[in-house]
Amino acid sequence: MSRSGELAEFRKEVADFCESRLPEDIRRKVLLNQHLEKGDFVRWMRILHEKGWLIAHWPEEYGGKDWPRLKRWVFENELYRLGSPWLAPFGVTYVGPVIYTFGTEAQKKRWLGPTARHDIWWAQGYSEPNAGSDLANLQTRAVRDGDHYIVTGHKIWTSMAQWADMIFALVRTDPDAKPQHGISFLLIDLKSPGVSIRPIKSINLVEDLNEVFFDAVRVPADNLIGEEGRGWTYAKFLLDNERLISAEVGKAQRLMEQLRFFLRETSAGGRPLIEMPSWRSRIAELDLRLRSLVSLCNAMFAELEAGDDPGLSASMLKIESAELLQAISGAQIDALSEGGLSYQAEALDPDSPVPHVAPEGASGALGEYLHGRVYSIWGGSSEIQKNIIAKAVLGL
Amino acid sequence: MSRSGELAEFRKEVADFCESRLPEDIRRKVLLNQHLEKGDFVRWMRILHEKGWLIAHWPEEYGGKDWPRLKRWVFENELYRLGSPWLAPFGVTYVGPVIYTFGTEAQKKRWLGPTARHDIWWAQGYSEPNAGSDLANLQTRAVRDGDHYIVTGHKIWTSMAQWADMIFALVRTDPDAKPQHGISFLLIDLKSPGVSIRPIKSINLVEDLNEVFFDAVRVPADNLIGEEGRGWTYAKFLLDNERLISAEVGKAQRLMEQLRFFLRETSAGGRPLIEMPSWRSRIAELDLRLRSLVSLCNAMFAELEAGDDPGLSASMLKIESAELLQAISGAQIDALSEGGLSYQAEALDPDSPVPHVAPEGASGALGEYLHGRVYSIWGGSSEIQKNIIAKAVLGL
């Protein structure tokens, strides 16, 4: 069978599984852009793990199936298209591969199992108040003290830290080295004394981002991954993975379907918006961009399998996917505005609820639009990605 | 009468004059985007001069009517909307004001009359091969020799130099001064020995741009405007005027009308394009931009009358107007492409002409589109204009 045939068959298998096994309550929350609880994420990830898919992209020796990146990408995006929650990547896609690639045998033994089973919820401790896209400026210090490090500092924008058990953090172990050297990669138990977590209220009113403070936290030196001072290398390895999975075309497809639904359900002058000329051509433009992005992803992942440096493809896909996701959710807001933006209405008197005039799912659309501003910011803003490409691909 | 009422009445007066006095052969060439001869320009400008309008923006003492910038702008743009040729600005808008502002009495006496009557066709000698937007890098030298300067150097992108009698040029008189100092403003007779002009064939196949070479050309020192070394100041004064008149909304209005005409005359699947949904919304978007630009121009020119620095308004209007003109002529190409781009067809056998299938005027549209790439380049590219605004307005 041809490769695209195989992938089509696999896609179908994923869809069938999703159809039969994704819990309906979870799927509904996702499709309506509602807020998910920790339990929702974990429940679904454990179902996927049972099926052997959650860490199928890991090497066989660590319990995976050696899936190539393309297959993992197809897998995730097929799920997202159909209403699966985001597969929290912190453990299975970020730190897991760092551990099996750079960790000691003892570290692999200790961490990989619980990470694969999602018994540990990991958080990612990279950004700091003065080191966002510019990680070289990290200030969090880790000072060796016998067989421990004493960690002091302040991380910010830490996603889901409120649910996390462990954090993998970049810390400065050598203040005298050049900025990008002297950084190490450390696993820290968030229940350690001296750790405190403060939630940040987001523009969409959820509190999934956090500040994490370390006040002389003692961390066993065994929790250092790889060599001291090489944290930058491991972080870059991980960031490439982060940017690659950020090409969320599955989600874009889902939002596009939802946009069409909103346009069918919203009328102006007695006619559904989807029949309006301006909307028809806007939809066609968005559809063109979406289909082009899918093709670009297919091409990029094929090149990666041929051994290309993932960093550049990752930057390109991250830029493009952020722009598209924002364009689609911006179009949703425009569609719903025709109904008055009252869809986000929150009744003040629970005994007298406001009958919604907007289509189902509309109440989550604004949240998704506002949250979606983050796509072009996190993991290195689109501007940073373009700097990377200019330097590495164009030689400028 | 309110000011906008006065302007509306003036606009009508201009339109009536244009209707009755603009020679039909010239109007037709303009409306069809055909190439104009020197005689076409001069004939029309002399008619306008007779009417007292060509230099009405000059002070009364030099034969003008002291028109404020806004009125001059309304005047030109009303003309352009109705098919007037470009009013070659080199004499009446560029060098004329420099002469009456910075020149000696003798210079005013000598040059202003023939410039006003358009007896002299002026060219502008600013750009050089290595000094385009970056005039500080000028290499053309003028060395004082008794009561003459000896000029040696090479100017490029000199519009209509093939028709010009005189050139006003920036030349370096002091090679040791800082780059922006040491530059002077000199009037040079193009019939002087040592001057040679080489036309540059443009992307649209016309030869209106030129290189001008100066090989030890002797120029009377009386032709120096103002002080030696202050040419930069005079040039900036002039560039502000150049950028201001580049807000060619009249032309944009004319091209927009022509676009509507093409859309009515071109069919796809048996229906005029103008009825197609995608075209209707594209036209509305362009129309919005055009009307907004007109309002922005009105506001900017009003601020100028209140004494604001023209440089910044000029930069803003130049950026916006370039973008809009290019968007409209790009839309024309899209409209005509539906008819096959055969509109530019040039019959090889004059005895067997190709019957045109495209609407009238289509044959000039590609030329205008190609030529129109220049709007965002000449007189300082859009990028340079944004640098200027970032620095001067935003303080960055």
Added chain:
Amino acid sequence: MKHEANLDAEVRRLFAATVEKLAKQHHSIERCRGPRFECSDEEWSAFAEQGVFALGIDPEYGGLGGGISDLAAVMRQIGYNLLAVPFFENAVMAALLVNRFGSADLKESLLPQIAEGSVRMAVALRDPGTVGADANHRAQFAGDTISGVKDQVMDAENASKFLVGAHDVDGKMVLGMIERDSPGLSVQHYRLPDNRIASRLTLDSVVATILAVPDPGDIQAILDAGAVCLASETVGAMAAANRITLDYAKVRRQFGRPIGDFQVLQHRMVDMFIAERRSRAVVDEAAAALDNSLSDRTMAVSVAKAQADKSGRFVAESAIQIHGGMGLTDECAIGHYLKRILLNGSRHGTAAWHLNRLSLLQR
């Protein structure tokens, strides 16, 4: 409009300074953050005492005089400072409607109260599921009563009177004035995305004082004036977003220098600045066109609203991008400006609605 330039230049200057000062005093991002972002009694009184609600009302009714341009100037301050004061509901919409459609008696009794701020009114013109830009009201007027549903009524919690759009049995448009405590009126309050409170009115044979509307076009003209005022508020919000972003870009450092040093961000900020100037120009021109009853005023209104809504969105989204992670927090002002811009965009006709009207007017 009856309001052309009947405000003395010096009065105008002084008044603008007063409004600017007041607006600045009541600006508070903390209050924007909720849970209920409303205009308090003190705030209302402060504006009333300075005569702000008297703007636009004829001196013969105790007003200050002034036109749409003057009202739009106040709206700009409201947008710049993100206030909740219901100036739009009272000084703009209620005053214009009563002045245009009220009987001589009603004008004489009500306009002075609006002018001095002794009555607080709300306006219920919008039917559920519409963009609030046209005059096709579905509520029914029969006998002396109105029945129907009206949506997204602002400041309804505090208002004592409502102006409601309806049609009589002959399909003729009317305006009904109803009292807050009338039998048959039920009001459901809800929180908008920007924490302001809006309400849905359900009217079941509510007794109303009727203001006759001879021609639906007259209502349309006032909806248009409202559209320009909202666009002006958006221009104010844009100006604030630009100022805040520029200030941030000058102090926030990355890679060892202020982010404002990076050419790409500089050019983006220039685009934002031009977007603001462009919107200001079209809004000012539309207000002047209304004040001077120019023949192309409808087109000018649609240009203004479409341009301001689109530019506002571009400016606010760009401002967040330049702020980075910080821009995505509830603590940061930018998000609140974005939300106000979005809501203004959904009132009195969206950009799409106005673009469509523009293309119909063109034909």
Added chain:
Amino acid sequence: MKHEANLDAEVRRLFAATVEKLAKQHHSIERCRGPRFECSDEEWSAFAEQGVFALGIDPEYGGLGGGISDLAAVMRQIGYNLLAVPFFENAVMAALLVNRFGSADLKESLLPQIAEGSVRMAVALRDPGTVGADANHRAQFAGDTISGVKDQVMDAENASKFLVGAHDVDGKMVLGMIERDSPGLSVQHYRLPDNRIASRLTLDSVVATILAVPDPGDIQAILDAGAVCLASETVGAMAAANRITLDYAKVRRQFGRPIGDFQVLQHRMVDMFIAERRSRAVVDEAAAALDNSLSDRTMAVSVAKAQADKSGRFVAESAIQIHGGMGLTDECAIGHYLKRILLNGSRHGTAAWHLNRLSLLQR
């Protein structure tokens, strides 16, 4: 399509190298500058000798085999090097049409000639005033003759046979093959904006050999294959424009440094690079979809053509902007790339035509 992957990988690699070398040899901006930019006999022979015209033709007819993907790869080289060789008319369109609709006899006699380059054909499918993307031909077939007008026929000056699209009296589509010197045929040549020569054919009862077209959808499929090949040519032109621009940005200095140092130009070039990659991806995928007869191939074709045309325009216009004044001269290569991209955009369906088809297929 009958062409799926019947080309050995090693042959493909060698062939690509040959084509690349040939294309490079014949690249000349001087020739693009006119006055008549045509494929000379020597150029034709050079390509024929290397077997380039045999690509895509079944080995049983003397061809090399290969599919649309292989043809598209050659088109890419043609676009990159701006060649005038009528590969598209012969190896793509004529070969596909004859192979699909020709009788066994015709295939046996004609395909080997096309493969070895001993016949030079032109294709006349386009009616005046159409976008050349659909199969509704207005020329009429009656008796053994065709009457009508065909426009923008490329390389008609040099071709000895034409394939003409027409309908018979029952409204059934046919293809007619006519000879260059047939009575009743008049040909008017004209220069296109890029200095290539196209022609209008006027047929007055011209005797034709008829190739039956059982279903108009079959013609559409071949027009689609042509669209993908033209899109591929545009991708090649984009790649060249990007390379030339990047080289220029590294050497051209302003304000004391290479213009490629300016972040705004860097980001613009990144956008251009991504536009190229994106277009390459959709074109390759569309070619593969045709070769593998995938069910969504029509959609893939429209995505490819629309995306390549739009991106091509963006890339070429940006390339001129970065070149500054130099980019506006006839001497500079960029303008010639822009013109080729524009012309490709107007053939076999414009971006607008394909976007519209996309939205109809969606329903």
